[in-house]
Amino acid sequence: MTPFNDEDFKKVERVLSDAHRSRRDPSLNPDWALNVMRDVRREALRQGRSTMPLGLDRLVWRTAAMAAVLAVVFTGSVLIYSSGDAVELSTLFSSEFDATVALLE
């Protein structure tokens, strides 16, 4: 009984590697490409149902980005300009509230 030594491993690995590299190139059936194209067309149809026309997706994302920027600017301006009017606003809302309570009564 002789266990493998490093030299033995190298020999076997070398031969296995040569065997692997000497595999013959496969030949694909002539119908193979037609079958692939059939599935590609099916995939295109499937994608076509769920995706937007070319360019529209880019437009949507640009619009979304611009909308987000506008929303941030609008929120910022509201916060800046309304800070001085906070007292007026609370008065306005409290008088609205009083009017509603009076109506309900």
Added chain:
Amino acid sequence: MSDERDVIEEVLRGQIDRFAELIARHQQHVARIVSRHVPSDCVAEVAHDVFVRAYTGLSNFSRQTPFEHWLSGIAVRTCYDFWRAKRREELPVSALTAEHQVWMDHVLAAESEDQFREQAGRREATELLEWALGRLSAENRLVLTLVYLDGYSVREAARVLGWSVVNVKVRAHRARHSLRTLLRERKLQDDTLQ
């Protein structure tokens, strides 16, 4: 190659039939890669999946690398998925016979270049290789095949697999260790039976 980029652009614009040109141009390259990773009777099926995946992901092709490199990555990763799926199915792996033991003894006794070449050309070499690879995990199998059998550099293998260089190095080391353990166990088993 700009011609090929035009074809890709046209496919992306909806001229799907032009994808057939890409298939015709690269089918042999893909089949060659696939045949080194999966059994011969599964090559057509896996190569088919490679091209359908390539079509599905064509909009992600960066155009900064050659199309063939990008396609090679898809081919290798499709083979990886093939073995992951097979492992889940737990298909039986063919057993080895006394012929393989005799073959291994011949390999160990071989000294000359001709003797090595003769043993590499024998059916037992491919069968033993398939037997050993069939016992490795999908990751180890893939890395071992790329780095030690196909002769890819660690960096090339990392690029094709989309893994880090360190990950490939560690995997390659572990995979080789596993292969050696399998061969050692097999040899001890055969020696005990004799």
